[in-house]
Amino acid sequence: MSPPVTSATGADKAFYLTTPIYYVNDAPHIGHAYTTTAGDVLTRWHRQRGEQVWFLTGVDEHGTKVQRAADAGGVTPQQWVDNLVEKEWLPVLETVDAANDDFIRTTEPRHAERAQRFWEQVREHGFVYSAPYEGPYCVGCEEFKFAADLVPGTGEYEGQLICPVHGRPCEQLQEENWFFQLSAFTERLIEHYEANPDAIQPRSAYNEVMSFIRGGLVDISMSRSSVSWGIPVPWETGQVIYVWFDALLNYATAVGYGTDPSSPEGELYANTWPADVHLVGKDILRFHAVYWPAMLMAAGEPLPRKVFAHGWLLVGGEKMSKSKLTGIAPSEIIDHFGSDAFRYYFLRAIAFGQDGSFSWEDMSARYTAELANGLGNLAARATAMVVRYCEGILPAATADGAAEEGLQALLVSTAANADAAMVALDFSTGITAVKDFIEAVNGYVTEQEPWVLAKDPANRERLETVLYTICESLRAIAVLYNPLMPKTMQDLWGQLGANGSGATGLGPLAAQRIAGVAVWGQLPVGSSVTKGDSLFPRLEETT
Numbered sequence: 001m002s003p004p005v006t007s008a009t010g011a012d013k014a015f016y017l018t019t020p021i022y023y024v025n026d027a028p029h030i031g032h033a034y035t036t037t038a039g040d041v042l043t044r045w046h047r048q049r050g051e052q053v054w055f056l057t058g059v060d061e062h063g064t065k066v067q068r069a070a071d072a073g074g075v076t077p078q079q080w081v082d083n084l085v086e087k088e089w090l091p092v093l094e095t096v097d098a099a100n101d102d103f104i105r106t107t108e109p110r111h112a113e114r115a116q117r118f119w120e121q122v123r124e125h126g127f128v129y130s131a132p133y134e135g136p137y138c139v140g141c142e143e144f145k146f147a148a149d150l151v152p153g154t155g156e157y158e159g160q161l162i163c164p165v166h167g168r169p170c171e172q173l174q175e176e177n178w179f180f181q182l183s184a185f186t187e188r189l190i191e192h193y194e195a196n197p198d199a200i201q202p203r204s205a206y207n208e209v210m211s212f213i214r215g216g217l218v219d220i221s222m223s224r225s226s227v228s229w230g231i232p233v234p235w236e237t238g239q240v241i242y243v244w245f246d247a248l249l250n251y252a253t254a255v256g257y258g259t260d261p262s263s264p265e266g267e268l269y270a271n272t273w274p275a276d277v278h279l280v281g282k283d284i285l286r287f288h289a290v291y292w293p294a295m296l297m298a299a300g301e302p303l304p305r306k307v308f309a310h311g312w313l314l315v316g317g318e319k320m321s322k323s324k325l326t327g328i329a330p331s332e333i334i335d336h337f338g339s340d341a342f343r344y345y346f347l348r349a350i351a352f353g354q355d356g357s358f359s360w361e362d363m364s365a366r367y368t369a370e371l372a373n374g375l376g377n378l379a380a381r382a383t384a385m386v387v388r389y390c391e392g393i394l395p396a397a398t399a400d401g402a403a404e405e406g407l408q409a410l411l412v413s414t415a416a417n418a419d420a421a422m423v424a425l426d427f428s429t430g431i432t433a434v435k436d437f438i439e440a441v442n443g444y445v446t447e448q449e450p451w452v453l454a455k456d457p458a459n460r461e462r463l464e465t466v467l468y469t470i471c472e473s474l475r476a477i478a479v480l481y482n483p484l485m486p487k488t489m490q491d492l493w494g495q496l497g498a499n500g501s502g503a504t505g506l507g508p509l510a511a512q513r514i515a516g517v518a519v520w521g522q523l524p525v526g527s528s529v530t531k532g533d534s535l536f537p538r539l540e541e542t543t
């Protein structure tokens with residue numbers, strides 16, 4: 001009855017990252033794609049470091065919100081979710097180019113069975129009891145609210161208390177439910193977070209959670225008696241598990257919680273749990289940093305290592321949402337700019353952890369300045385010059401001087417700074433480090449003027465040195481940007497002739513390691529450099 005609080009520390013465990021599972025009451029918008037993209041970039045970064053990785057995303061299919069959407073659509077909830085998952089939620093993963101290892105749906109038997117097993121366990125440990133619930137419930141949040149969570153309404157809701165996220169009054173519930181004894185975990189959660197201050201990030205999120213816990217935790221309903229669309233409570237089939245206490249479990253059920261340890265699922269659990277990072281929007285922090293670890297403590301499972309709460313994409317100063325008709329579909333942007341530019345923009349332009357707004361003007365401006373004129377132009381100039389002056393055969397650098405050594409040293413610090421920032425989920429700083437290196441290389445090209453060197457055969461050694469230096473810099477850039485912009489960096493890798501194996505290339509881009517990226521001189525002399533399509537076509541060419 002005293003389950004372990006701290007996480008296992010298996011050194012060769014996979015780096016396991018999750019996104020929230022998204023409600024399928026409606027189609028995805030760029031707010032959902034933002035979290036998935038961040039998770040994808042981070043997991044690709046860890047893969048590029050040579051780590052084993054497990055990246056999970058999925059959908060949250062139960063609850064009142066989904067049931068009502070299905071009712072309004074005139075279909076059963078199962079038909080509703082099947083249709084939306086197939087037509088919207090799975091395709092959006094391709095749209096943003098996510099390389100997730102699994103996709104969990106809470107209507108899958110593997111989830112329902114293991115979720116029931118989990119609650120049986122918690123009940124056996126004595127943390128579940130039956131009692132009446134009375135209080136406000138926000139269907140938008142699918143959350144039992146406290147008075148302190150609500151704010152005074154204005155306009156049509158003048159004089160009423162409303163949910164600050166959904167801008168509407170809550171529904172008043174009166175039900176006979178099963179309760180989870182959350183109050184039993186107040187002290188243990190405080191101790192856990194005092195000992196592990198990085199377990200909730202950013203710091204503002206940590207402080208918010210600590211003050212909520214220090215205020216004292218009260219027991220909370222873990223079942224709903226007036227809802228039918230959900231997983232039956234195993235010991236009372238007339239009730240379903242409260243949707244959040246079903247949904248949170250996906251992180252463990254999807255990797256094999258509750259299965260035979262010697263089965264493939266059981267081995268996956270041993271190799272992934274506890275999760276390294278739960279990525280969440282700041283609106284669902286309390287569920288992840290208070291209720292979820294308390295549930296795990298109650299069941300006797302190790303706690304996740306980190307919950308990172310990112311900010312909101314705003315429209316007109318408010319959280320973008322479909323229900324407020326402010327949702328932009330990811331394809332609206334990606335059809336125009338491509339998935340790589342989408343991934344670049346959102347992680348570069350908004351500090352992760354803070355709110356941000358999307359604007360077509362800002363995105364177009366950054367696309368043009370940083371991608372088309374910055375990296376795209378550098379790659380186009382480099383490959384065109386090797387083709388023109390060296391028949392497409394990468395020449396050797398035999399005359400390195402101060403300028404080349406300066407770039408080589410800059411690459412060492414760039415790689416170190418980018419790595420430190422990316423593993424700390426400071427995407428914007430990590431990307432900026434690489435962008436600054438690109439600017440330095442572009443500055444080097446302008447200063448060295450290889451097109452002038454090419455006019456006099458006496459400068460041949462310098463010309464070749466300069467061209468090698470640019471291409472070798474692009475080699476490192478392709479590796480450092482591969483987690484962020486995999487499609488374009490693959491093209492760049494091909495243009496550099498790096499794909500081949502042995503003496504003629506470096507092998508697959510995915511096999512390159514961050515740790516060795518700054519070692520100079522890897523791109524083999526003699527590589528076949530080609531001038532391919534422009535990496536980031538000018539916008540007027542695409543419209």
Ligand code: MSP
Binds near residue numbers: 247284
């Ligand atoms: N189903 C729950 C999560 C259960 S996790 C066990 C849920 N779903 S949601 O679809 O409403 O939102 C999930 C996540 O989508 C948010 O936490 C956030 O990561 C992302 N976003 C949804 N709207 C967003 C913005 N406007 N801006 C940024 N992220 C947003 O909550």
